[in-house]
Amino acid sequence: MLRYIAQRLAQAAVIVAIVATITFALIHLAPGDPFSAVMDNPNVSETVRQTLRAQYGLDRPLPEQFVRYVGLLAHGELGWSFSHERPVREVLGTALPNTLLLMGVALVGSFVFGILIALFQVSRRGSVTDHVLSGLSLFFFSMPDFWLAILALLTFTYWLPIFPVGGAFDPVMHEYWGLGGRIVDRLYHLALPALTLMLLASAVVARYQRAALLDVLPADYIRTARLKGLTEPEILRRHALRNALLPIITLVGLSFPALLTGAFFVEKIFSWPGMGYAVVLAIGTRDYPLVVGGVIIGSIMVTLGSLLSDVLYALADPRLRSR
């Protein structure tokens, strides 16, 4: 088991190293350099640009730059954000907890909700309810993240003003509330973005879990359980679900890229001060180091996500646990 985890960790490290190489290639294949982008400003003279390039080592030969870049990355240095005038590490560092909070709530919520929907559907398989729910989950599955977020914003902040328009807390009152009030305020602001992201992700989970449940139903042990006289809900819960949960663990890892992408749009639309929001703003200001930093951190999150789900799978599957 430990050996398996070590193996997977080494694999993850290799992946991150290749990702770093890809982003380096991306930066250097692009026309111009970070300084020509920020300095479209004609008032900045060529000598200033040259000085900046020298400062950042951009006038050195490529292999040397690559070694430098990898060295800095290994120390967690992601460069300088021009628009924030702060290191990228700091900008993303303050934003990351918000993104993790949003993604975490949506991840847990979507798996619970999605699995419940699937169980409900399978218990009434073939009925009208089953078909309607299948149609609905396909509908949400097909919905572009940003469009659902816009609709949610329109519906629940303008037409039915139940939720706040955006941000992570009330900009004026937050300071004056006590701890309880602040927590309530935070949750109140988290609710709509998290629900939106959850809805998007649970459509995938429900579709996947329904198929997984239907896959195990013809198995012999289900027939045995039925012959023993167990009721249908008992069969579903104790026999079918337990076995159909295994493939869903893989989905935790697979859902990370989609969840992250969804979080980007949700954060932008609800002005949620996370990593996605920072990167989307950086697109507008052409703050390239911040964008690349976001790509790297995002990829590391995805790699860790799939690592986590592989380890969970190995722990949950008794056939793998003994190894």
Add this chain to the structure above:
Amino acid sequence: MPWQTQDFAAASGPTPQRESPLALGVRNILRKPSSRVALFVLGVIVLVGLLAPLIAPYNPAAQPDIVGLKDLPPSLAHPFGTDPYSRDVLSRVIYGARLSLMIGILATIVSLTLGVAYGAIAGYAGGILDAVMMRVLDAFLSIPRLLLLIGVLVAWPRLSIGALVVFLGLTGWFGLSRIVRGQVLALKHAEFVTAAQALGASRRRILWRHLLPNIVSPIIVAATLGVAHVIVLEAGLSYLGIGVPQPLASWGNIIQDGSDQVATLWWMSLFPGLFMVLTVMTLNILAESLSDAYERRR
């Protein structure tokens, strides 16, 4: 058991003419009412895109009266309203269908070609080359596609549509190539391949004539899903302002035009979005129906 009572003649003789994957898929789509409806709806949207110049009531880029005709809510003259530049949103949605579908199809062709080539080479070569190619693939797969594209598109500002298609295609083949590699790996030691090798067929001939025709079905499914995926991605990128450049209309950048005033200009996000969901949903239904057909045959 001394003798396996297998159907020896059938196993060694010429394989009976099987229905081609495409024909089988189409037959299965037509059999089910839900996928029949999906096919019809998608057909209508494709037709709308193809005939855009004939159907669209206005020029999608024309700004007839930037003061008097801007931000109009839906009315008889402008069923989908007008945008802040006084352009007719219905016409832009119609032209958007044309562009979004075209980008989806072209980018998918690019990614299919790359995915099949990469996967087939890795699977057929095996050994160290395969291992290295798969690790590189893992790395690409762990960069979220949208993020990768944002990185590329921010570095190359002001891209043409052609370049956008290429980049969308370049970032879309990772998943498929893994499927193709798995299939090739599984079939590599099948008896008909050994037979072809024994007859002196070249590696290229074996790949082209014997292996690839056997993996057409997953490729068709991946292509259908791929088009849907690209449409959503392109819309997302255009919504962020780094996809399709103005004044061209794509579903994403129509929504972007209204995103500063989502509440007042609700028609600018609602209508293009509905078209987008309809397209993506029908493609997903078709893909599901196709993969059902292939799984049942197995």
